[in-house]
Amino acid sequence: MISFTVLFSTSCNKLEEALRSDLSTTPKEVEFSIPVLTASSTEVTYKEIETTINLDSLIKATAPSFGEKNIKSIKLTNFTIDLLNSDNANNFANLQSINSKIETAGKSALEIVSIANNPDVTSASLSIPLSAEGLELKEYLSNKTIKYILKGKVRRSTTKILRAKAKVNYTITVGL
Numbered sequence: 001m002i003s004f005t006v007l008f009s010t011s012c013n014k015l016e017e018a019l020r021s022d023l024s025t026t027p028k029e030v031e032f033s034i035p036v037l038t039a040s041s042t043e044v045t046y047k048e049i050e051t052t053i054n055l056d057s058l059i060k061a062t063a064p065s066f067g068e069k070n071i072k073s074i075k076l077t078n079f080t081i082d083l084l085n086s087d088n089a090n091n092f093a094n095l096q097s098i099n100s101k102i103e104t105a106g107k108s109a110l111e112i113v114s115i116a117n118n119p120d121v122t123s124a125s126l127s128i129p130l131s132a133e134g135l136e137l138k139e140y141l142s143n144k145t146i147k148y149i150l151k152g153k154v155r156r157s158t159t160k161i162l163r164a165k166a167k168v169n170y171t172i173t174v175g176l
Contacts, residue, residue: 020175078169096155
């Protein structure tokens with residue numbers, strides 16, 4: 001009887017592992033505008049971006065037999081911002097540092113990406129490094145509405161409103 005219980009328990013654990021999957025997913029890209037920024041040695045808010053994420057649809061698009069109720073973990077894998085109307089005087093070189101926090105109802109803001117010394121090089125695209133590997137975001141993204149807060153120091157003032165597009169990638173682990 002004891003060997004049957006151990007065998008059954010081991011088999012269930014292996015079955016559960018077999019029915020677990022990591023899904024790489026990208027919610028819709030979010031377009032936003034960054035106002036004209038003035039050079040500052042102190043951190044300023046570049047933009048607060050509120051968006052919604054339908055996790056159930058994202059999961060079902062890749063793994064139809066799973067849904068939001070099957071989420072075990074959500075981890076950020078990439079955070080990229082593209083400037084849609086940059087030029088030589090208005091681009092990521094204007095920004096000395098950039099960080100982003102995620103915030104949702106009932107949860108305090110959590111830093112997810114950060115670059116302390118952004119290179120002073122003309123660029124219209126920036127992939128911002130993760131603040132910590134393996135940061136668990138399930139409790140944040142389980143709410144339908146989230147807010148990304150972009151902050152940092154401005155190296156040189158910008159002269160126009162910059163239109164931008166943010167693209168984030170997550171690994172969602174689902175299972176029974």
